[in-house]
Amino acid sequence: xxxxxxxNKRKVxxxxxxxxxxxxxxxxxxxxxxxxxxxxxxxxxxxxxxxxGQYDVSIFDLGGTERIRDIWKHYFxxxxxxxxxxxxxxxxxxxxxxxxxAQVLRHxxxxxxxxxxxxxxxxxxxxxxxxAILDHLSLEKLVNQNKCCCKIVPCSAVKAVxxxxxxxxxxxxxxxxxxxxxxxxxxVQEDTSEQRKQEEKDRRERAERVRxxxxxxxxxxxxxxxxxxxxxxxxxxxxxxxxxxxxIGNLISEMEKKKKESKRQSGERPDQASADHSPKxxxxxxxxxxxxxxxxxxxxxx
Ligand SMILES: Nc1nc2c(ncn2[C@@H]2O[C@H](COP(=O)(O)OP(=O)(O)OP(=O)(O)O)[C@@H](O)[C@H]2O)c(=O)[nH]1
Ligand SMILES: [Mg+2]
Numbered sequence: 001x002x003x004x005x006x007x008n009k010r011k012v013x014x015x016x017x018x019x020x021x022x023x024x025x026x027x028x029x030x031x032x033x034x035x036x037x038x039x040x041x042x043x044x045x046x047x048x049x050x051x052x053g054q055y056d057v058s059i060f061d062l063g064g065t066e067r068i069r070d071i072w073k074h075y076f077x078x079x080x081x082x083x084x085x086x087x088x089x090x091x092x093x094x095x096x097x098x099x100x101x102a103q104v105l106r107h108x109x110x111x112x113x114x115x116x117x118x119x120x121x122x123x124x125x126x127x128x129x130x131x132a133i134l135d136h137l138s139l140e141k142l143v144n145q146n147k148c149c150c151k152i153v154p155c156s157a158v159k160a161v162x163x164x165x166x167x168x169x170x171x172x173x174x175x176x177x178x179x180x181x182x183x184x185x186x187x188v189q190e191d192t193s194e195q196r197k198q199e200e201k202d203r204r205e206r207a208e209r210v211r212x213x214x215x216x217x218x219x220x221x222x223x224x225x226x227x228x229x230x231x232x233x234x235x236x237x238x239x240x241x242x243x244x245x246x247x248i249g250n251l252i253s254e255m256e257k258k259k260k261e262s263k264r265q266s267g268e269r270p271d272q273a274s275a276d277h278s279p280k281x282x283x284x285x286x287x288x289x290x291x292x293x294x295x296x297x298x299x300x301x302x
Contacts, residue, residue, distance in 0.1 A: 010055050010056070010174075010177070010178055010181055011055075011056045012057050013058045013059075013060070013078050013188070014059050014060070014079060014080065014082065014083055015059075015076065015082050015083070016059055016061050016062065016083040016084075016085060017072060017082055017084050017085070017100075017104055018084050018085035018086060018087075018097070018100075018118075019064045019087065019093055020063065020064035021064070021090070022064060022085040022120060023087060023118075023121060023157045024083075024085045025039045025040075026157035027083070027085055027166055028048055028059055028061050030158070030163045030166055031050065031052075031166060031167065032048065032050055036157045036158050037158060041063065042068075044063055044068065045063060045075070046060075046061050052170060052171070053171070053174070055174050055178075060078075060079065069100065073109070074195075076107055076109035076110050077194070078188060079109075079113065080113065080114075080177045080185065080188055081113050081114040081116070081173050081176070081177045081184075082104065082113065082114075083115075083116045083169075084101055084115055084118065085118045086120060086133060086137075087121050088119045088124070088127040088128045088154070089121045089125070089126055089127040089128070091126070091136075094136040097136075097137065098137045098138065098142075101117075101137060105142055105143065111147060111148065112147045114148065114149045114150070114176040114177055115148045115150045116151055116153065116169045116172065117150060117152040117153070118166060118169060119152060119153065120162075121156060122155060122162055123156040123158065123159045130152055130154050134152065149176055151172050151176075153166070153169035153172075
């Protein structure tokens with residue numbers, strides 16, 4: 001019903017990228033209306049969900065240090081668009097910024113998606129103006145080559161007027177995604193499912209490699225043991241004693257056998273315990289009933 005009342009409601013996922021210290025986390029905080037000061041460098045990533053007008057927006061705030069940049073690509077398939085944050089006052093790192101941006105835009109899971117370029121830290125002395133940033137990053141050429149619809153917005157995550165600019169930029173990005181939502185979202189769904197399949201395949205291959213290495217090591221250890229004069233039977237016996245993962249059913253019947261044996265030795269009939277109705281015994285039974293757990297099912301699936 002709620003969906004019918006809001007036909008334009010969209011779920012949009014965005015990645016916020018840029019070099020370390022560019023102001024990505026401060027930007028997200030300012031969008032959320034939180035204090036953007038006192039932020040710490042992001043280790044890994046954090047996901048932020050927020051409502052922006054009619055949109056349900058999820059933002060992946062990814063750490064920007066060179067070491068972490070390699071994980072960015074894992075978030076590309078899910079992203080409908082990108083916010084790329086630049087520290088406009090850090091002229092020294094413009095070349096690195098350009099190369100990093102180029103790598104992002106060239107990535108097949110980003111090419112063609114809308115990009116909002118936030119020229120952040122405009123409040124700082126010596127901050128480059130919009131045209132200088134366009135030049136430093138060869139932005140026009142880059143976005144044309146990669147068919148990305150792009151808007152550059154000079155802003156500041158920590159100053160009121162700059163924050164307004166960020167909100168305006170975000171609103172443009174969401175509208176641009178919404179215009180081609182069906183196409184972009186279809187791509188997001190397909191790329192995400194393909195990526196999940198690939199990750200599952202990688203996981204299985206890794207597990208298989210680990211299994212092979214373990215098998216080889218065990219074989220080597222067996223051969224060494226045989227060379228040292230231990231027999232295979234000895235090893236089997238040792239391993240059955242040492243194996244902590246015996247089926248629980250075996251352990252339970254073993255324990256019950258031992259219990260019956262000790263009762264027989266003390267002269268007590270196996271069923272005598274249930275006939276004991278002393279208050280102490282009853283209390284014990286109540287406690288046991290309260291705390292009991294069902295035995296594990298040891299049956300193997302067919
Ligand atoms: N003057 C000024 N400082 C800012 C602005 N935006 C962020 N900062 C400061 O820049 C520093 C880095 O900001 P972060 O938001 O942590 O940067 P980041 O891009 O998230 O960095 P990583 O998480 O390491 O990738 C912090 O000290 C912020 O307070 C801005 O617009 N103006
Ligand atoms: Mg951060």
